[in-house]
Structures are given as C-alpha cells and as structure tokens.
Amino acid sequence: MFSNAEGSSSRNFYYTAVLWMAIGMSFGLFAALLLVLPDLVKEVPILEYFTFGRVRPVHTNLVMFGWLSGAYFATLFYMVPRLAGVKLYSERLGNFTVLFHNLLMTSYGVVLLFGRTMGREYAEQPWINKMLTVVMFGLVAYNVIMTFATRKEKELYVTAWYMLGAVITTPVVYIIGNQFLFPNNPIAGVNDSVANWFYGHNILGYWFTPVGIGAVYYLLPKMTGAPVWSHRLSMIGFWVIFFVYGPTGAHHLVNGPVPYWLQTVAIAFSVTLIIPVWTVLTNFYGTLNGRWGAVKESVPLKFLVSAMVFYFITCFQGPMQALRSVSAITHFTNWVVGHAHLALLGTFSFIMFASIYYALPRLTGREIWSAKLMEWHYWLSLIGFTLFFVSLTIGGLVQGSHWALNQSSSFITSVIQQKPYHIARAVGGTMILSAQFLFIYNIFKSAVAGKAFETAARGSQAETAAATGA
Amino acid sequence: MKNKLEKNAALLGLGAFLLLMFSVTITVVLPMLQGDLYVADAAAPVYDDANVALGREIYRREGCFYCHTQQVRTIDNDTFWRAPKTELKDGTVVGDRPTRPGDYANDNPALLGTERTGPDLKYVAHRLPSKDWHIAHLIDPRSTEPNSIMPSFAHLPANELDALADYLLSLRDWSIPIVTYAKYMGPDILNAGDEMLPEDYQGTKNPYKPGDPAALARAEQLIKDKGCLACHGTDMRGKNKTNGWANPPFPTDWYKAAEKHSDQFIYWIVSEGTLKEDGTASGMPAWRQNGVSEEDRWALVTFIKNLNTKK
Ligand code: HEM
Numbered sequence A: 001m002f003s004n005a006e007g008s009s010s011r012n013f014y015y016t017a018v019l020w021m022a023i024g025m026s027f028g029l030f031a032a033l034l035l036v037l038p039d040l041v042k043e044v045p046i047l048e049y050f051t052f053g054r055v056r057p058v059h060t061n062l063v064m065f066g067w068l069s070g071a072y073f074a075t076l077f078y079m080v081p082r083l084a085g086v087k088l089y090s091e092r093l094g095n096f097t098v099l100f101h102n103l104l105m106t107s108y109g110v111v112l113l114f115g116r117t118m119g120r121e122y123a124e125q126p127w128i129n130k131m132l133t134v135v136m137f138g139l140v141a142y143n144v145i146m147t148f149a150t151r152k153e154k155e156l157y158v159t160a161w162y163m164l165g166a167v168i169t170t171p172v173v174y175i176i177g178n179q180f181l182f183p184n185n186p187i188a189g190v191n192d193s194v195a196n197w198f199y200g201h202n203i204l205g206y207w208f209t210p211v212g213i214g215a216v217y218y219l220l221p222k223m224t225g226a227p228v229w230s231h232r233l234s235m236i237g238f239w240v241i242f243f244v245y246g247p248t249g250a251h252h253l254v255n256g257p258v259p260y261w262l263q264t265v266a267i268a269f270s271v272t273l274i275i276p277v278w279t280v281l282t283n284f285y286g287t288l289n290g291r292w293g294a295v296k297e298s299v300p301l302k303f304l305v306s307a308m309v310f311y312f313i314t315c316f317q318g319p320m321q322a323l324r325s326v327s328a329i330t331h332f333t334n335w336v337v338g339h340a341h342l343a344l345l346g347t348f349s350f351i352m353f354a355s356i357y358y359a360l361p362r363l364t365g366r367e368i369w370s371a372k373l374m375e376w377h378y379w380l381s382l383i384g385f386t387l388f389f390v391s392l393t394i395g396g397l398v399q400g401s402h403w404a405l406n407q408s409s410s411f412i413t414s415v416i417q418q419k420p421y422h423i424a425r426a427v428g429g430t431m432i433l434s435a436q437f438l439f440i441y442n443i444f445k446s447a448v449a450g451k452a453f454e455t456a457a458r459g460s461q462a463e464t465a466a467a468t469g470a
Numbered sequence B: 001m002k003n004k005l006e007k008n009a010a011l012l013g014l015g016a017f018l019l020l021m022f023s024v025t026i027t028v029v030l031p032m033l034q035g036d037l038y039v040a041d042a043a044a045p046v047y048d049d050a051n052v053a054l055g056r057e058i059y060r061r062e063g064c065f066y067c068h069t070q071q072v073r074t075i076d077n078d079t080f081w082r083a084p085k086t087e088l089k090d091g092t093v094v095g096d097r098p099t100r101p102g103d104y105a106n107d108n109p110a111l112l113g114t115e116r117t118g119p120d121l122k123y124v125a126h127r128l129p130s131k132d133w134h135i136a137h138l139i140d141p142r143s144t145e146p147n148s149i150m151p152s153f154a155h156l157p158a159n160e161l162d163a164l165a166d167y168l169l170s171l172r173d174w175s176i177p178i179v180t181y182a183k184y185m186g187p188d189i190l191n192a193g194d195e196m197l198p199e200d201y202q203g204t205k206n207p208y209k210p211g212d213p214a215a216l217a218r219a220e221q222l223i224k225d226k227g228c229l230a231c232h233g234t235d236m237r238g239k240n241k242t243n244g245w246a247n248p249p250f251p252t253d254w255y256k257a258a259e260k261h262s263d264q265f266i267y268w269i270v271s272e273g274t275l276k277e278d279g280t281a282s283g284m285p286a287w288r289q290n291g292v293s294e295e296d297r298w299a300l301v302t303f304i305k306n307l308n309t310k311k
C-alpha cells in the first residue's frame, strides 16, 4: 500500500503540507475578517456557529501542526538521509506517517470547529488526538533516529545536531506540557497555566526553532557554495538553545498571578536567549559575506535572507517583551500577535518556502515550473507580511499605551482605535494568502509539466559532504 | 574540533534530553510542589451551581478566552479591572487588588487568557450585575455598545445563554458580599409607587427643569452609549415575550413609566436597578455602578419624563 521509493515520503509531506497551509491561512484570514466585520456570519445558517473564538484555534492548530510541522517532517526526511549518507530508514513508514498526519489534521480541524476544545492555547485538542500526536512525532523520531543509527557519514554536521535534538525532545515537551495526556487534566489552578506555557513556549523552542535553524544551516552552504562560516559557533548555539530555551515558559504570564520567582527565572533566561540567536545570525551573515550577488538571482535565497532579518527582529523583540516594564505595555495586545507571526510566518514559514524550492526539484527530478511565479510568491508574501506585521506592532503599542494612560478605563476607545490596524492586517493577510495560491499552483505545474532537473546538480550524497564542509 | 561528541549521536541526544529535564525541574516540578498555589482564597469562585458550571463549559467551547483575559496584573495599568474596595463587617478590607494564585484554585482549566481584544472579565459581575444585560449583550453586542467587535451569540439556545450569563455573574470577588439598594418589584413595576422609595432616595430633587434641552441632548447620547434600547426597544415601548424578551421582569415601556412614576422613583430605578437584594435575580442594571454620574442620571430622568409630552 505504501510506496518505498526513495524520497517519496518527503515529497508527499511537502505536497500535503502546502495544502494545509492554504487551509490554515484561510482560517487565519477568516478570523482577521471577523475582527473587522463582527456580524459577518450572523444569522447565516451553520456559518453562524463559526465565530471568532472557534475559528482562531482552527487557524493556529492547522498552521502550526498541519503546515509548518508537515513541512518540517518533509525537511527532516529530505535532509537527514543526505546528512547520514544513507537512504531514509523506512520510506514505507514515512509514507504511512504522511497518511497519519493528514488524517490527524483533519480530525484536529473538525474537533475544533465543533468546539471540543480543552481551553488551553496550542493544547486545545482532546486527549485522544494528543495521544495520536505523540504517536506521530514518535514515528518521525524513530525514522530519523534509525537513519542516523545506520549512517555511513560518521561526522555529524550541525544540521544533524539540531534535528536529532529536536526529534528527541519534542515528544517529551509535548507529553509533560499536556499533563501526561490525562483525559481530565489533573493539574488545576495557576499551575495549569504554568504547565500550558511550559509546553506552549517549548514547542516553539524545541521543535519549531531547531528544525528551522537546522534547515538554514543545511541550505545556506548549498545555495551559496560556501561552507558555514564558523562550525564551532554553530555548536555553541546549539547547546545554548537547548539549555536556555526551556525555563522561559512563564514569560507568557509576566505580572500575572504566578509566583514572582518563576517569572524572574523566565525573564532571566529569556534575556540570555539573545546569545544563541546571535550565533545563528553571525554565522549566517558570515557565510553570505561576499556572496550577496547570489541573492539577487535566487528566490529561495531571498526567502532565507528575509527570514533571517525577521528572525533578528523576533529575537530582539522577544527578550524585550519578557521584561516586566515592557510587558506592562505590550502584553495582551496585538503586538504579541505580530511577534508570533514574525517568528512562525516571517521566519520559519519563509525558511520552509526556501526548503521546498530547493528540495522539490531534487525529489521529483523536475524544475520549478515558473521562475516568474516564484518572484511573485516572494514579493507578495514579503510585502503582505510587512504590512501585516507593521500594522499589528503599531496597533499593539497604541492599545498598550491607551490602557497604561487610562489604567484601562474607557476600554472601548482602544477597541475603536484598533480598527485601521485590523483592516491593514486583513489586507496584508489577503496578499499573503494570494501569494500562497500562486505558490501551490506553481508546485502543481512543476509536478505535471516541469522541465527535467539536471541530474548533475541533484543532491548526491558526496556533494552534500563537500558543500557542508564536514 | 573533531571531538568525540561530534560523532556520537547517542551522547548528543542524551545531552539535549538532560538539558530539557533541567528546565522541567525548575519550571514545572518546583511550582507544582509549591502547596500554597492550590489553596483556594475566600475570593475564589466555586462552581457548585450546575448552571454556572455549564456556563463555564460554554465559555470555553465558544473560545471567549481568546478575546477576554481573566487576570488583573500587578501593575497600575490594570487598576480598572480590580474588584471594588469593600470594608467587611469585621473591618477587613477586601477587593481592589491584583489577582493571585488562590483566586484560581478551583479553576480547571484556568482561563487566564493572552489577549485583551475585549475587557478583562475576572470581576465583570461587579461592573455589570444584571443577568438580562448579559443576555441582551450576548445576543447582540452592538445593541449595548455600537462599536463592539464581539461576535453575536444569538444562535445559542436560550438555556445556554442563561448558563453563560450565570457564569458571568459568578466572575466576582467572592469575599465581597452583594449589597444593593435595589428592590425587585415583582413582575410588574408599574404597579409600584413612591412608598417603595428607600430612605436615601426620598426627597431627592431633579436639578433640571422639565424639557431642559441640554439635559435631553445629553440623555440621548447616554441612551446610545449605554445601550438602553437593547432592552427597552428602539421605540422605547419596552419589550415582552412577543418581541423577544424571555422572562419577567419585562423592560418597561418608558411612556408608561413617565405617566405613572415620579422623578424620584425613576431616578432611583435608573440609579440602583431592580436586582434582587442578593444580586441573583435580574432586571434593570444599576447605572450608578456603571459610570453614569448623578447629573447624567437626572438627565435620563428628564428625558424619560419628557416622553409624557409626546405620544
Ligand atoms: C494569511 C496569513 C495569516 C493570517 C491572515 C493570520 C491571521 C491571524 C489572526 C487573525 C489571529 C488571531 C489574533 C488575535 O487573537 O487577535 C492569528 C493568530 C495566530 N496565528 Fe495567524 N495568520 C496567518 C498566518 C499564520 C501562519 C503561517 C502561522 C504559523 C505558521 C500563524 C500562526 C498564528 C499563531 C501562533 C497565532 C496565535 C498568536 C498569539 O496568540 O499571540 N498564522 N493569526
């Protein structure tokens, strides 16, 4: 039933992930429209049930687990074998995981549309789906670990570090943060939120960050033909991320009803997070230095460079907004929504776009169908996202300062003031979503009508080792 | 540089795992062992009432917590969201403070929230103690606040709206006893007369002359801002079963009120509402507690009495 062809599971994961992206982002745009036109679904049969509070978690779950995680699985299945110098341990199991992921994501969406939520952000799924999520991460981890266990390439390149670290720790984060998957959530009171944000933050720190950064370390030398600027720096970055990311969960509850010491620990570690980010960025620009010409030619590289700029802003914002004084203004506002999209959309989704453009020709043997559409995809995404992010960031500051100046009285003024920013966000979102439809069309046309991809450039294992300098 | 660690995947995995365990220990296990985080404060809501518990389920199901927080932070910016400062009979002062862990000990899940697209609701029942107000607002938020971006929940069945409203009324500081000057008149307020006036309201005097144009203009604005007509009907003729109001007390026909009742009486009801003394029943909100000043309340009275001159 399941194909065992080399590269098939990676390709299939990429194909289905982009579909989840279209669905998930459409729900995002729907949520954005509901904030502008609150009576949009009123009295429309059936649709009237899908108010903002139901649509929003469908959006976050599908973009984070359907799209971004799906693309990450594909990237793991593409890069890990090449780093290990062998085939993927089991393509058949990989293809089974693709099917499993798609069924599970369907269930994710349906369950949330029916309002069966646990009421915890990013942990909304009922326990059966949580069990299945752990199984899914477990299947991927097994395939990745077994590929490394049977590897021919003895040196572990830094990408391999990040990816191994991520697949080992993510299931642990998930299980602990979801209160050991008990159906009735044994922890009550504020510790429920503490556990929730341990998970909510570390799914970002141990899953979305390391796989994305690992992919950058893989792609950059490939695309520029130059080895990573400093191998040692990249490894320092790895250990610091895995050390300081973990204890920062409570920075989502700053000034809130959780123990003061816990907030202080979280804030201190958040500030330290500047270090690993700085190692990544230094390495990135060190590698690119002198090769900026290549960026002009290549859309995937443009995506990577933009992603790194956004990563820089994210991780400048992050430690700042963890501070008690800054959080006093930015917490609870649209500023944080801007930050969340800057990281997950501007940084990690952009990195995945680059990965797809790089990997798909090597997986399918066909060139990307239209270079022009690639350009359009990039520019529409970039401009749309910039509008999205800038409006939310300014909007957040307007909101936060209104509350500070009035000690939260005359709240409704702050709602009225958000209107232009909500509209601008919806316009930006429309541009981003349109860009993704062009992207999907391009991928589709590449699969059915792409020119043959030259085999010389096709990712042979020997070439991998050479370019990564391992 | 080519040290052993770089070749040993198992060691690397173990290292990453141990680092994660370090943070689990300090940020999950330690707070879980901190016993005082589980001791319920006298102020903490309890969910014995099945309707309140159901309301909380619906609050979670409809994702209200994505727009509404339930936490008052330890900073001045959140002062407005605090419960009112109240002195108890034994002299202790409660209310007027940020929330703390004991306030949530009975909550599972804890619905602290991360966005304030709408107001904080931790103590909303002190600001808005009328169940009818909540139901009217849930059915059409634009009727009480024209600029609201909250979704309409008109599609929910009546029993769920009732449960939601009961839950919203449980969102208060439970150590503060409910006291009101209000009186529930029974199903028809129009039969009541000036003899019901509480002492504080006897002998009050309307500072405005009948039909004072400034007062009328001010009142018109207030009626729009405060959403009076969500209950009293756009024609000010009141609402009853035939035009969408569930149960008595039915919002009064203002024309009839103007005919039957004195300025003082109307001033009293507009100020204190008609909640039962334990605050459980419903009816007309107490506008004195909802940011309508004395002058403004008299302006409203002038407006309503002035309806006598129209037909
Ligand atoms: C067309 C593009 C998108 C639009 C229009 C959009 C819109 C939205 C909206 C309206 C919200 C609710 C914000 C609120 O509660 O006020 C939201 C939240 C969120 N979205 Fe998106 N989104 C888009 C793409 C994405 C992508 C690609 C990702 C991740 C891969 C993502 C991740 C999130 C997350 C994590 C949140 C929760 C933010 C928070 O709680 O602070 N979004 N989005």
Ligand code: HEM
Binding pocket: A121, A204, A205, A208, A209, A251, A252, A270, A271, A273, A274, A277, A314, A315, A316, A317, A318, A319, A320, A321, A322, A327, A330, A331, A332, A336, A339, A340, A341, A343, A344, A348, B114
């Ligand atoms: C230097 C690193 C970072 C620090 C110190 C940091 C800090 C923070 C803080 C303090 C908040 C809470 C803001 C508030 O509610 O007031 C936050 C929210 C968030 N961060 Fe970061 N951040 C960093 C990087 C990242 C990265 C790399 C990602 C994505 C992979 C990310 C994704 C998010 C998301 C999705 C939220 C919204 C959570 C929610 O409220 O729903 N952040 N971050």
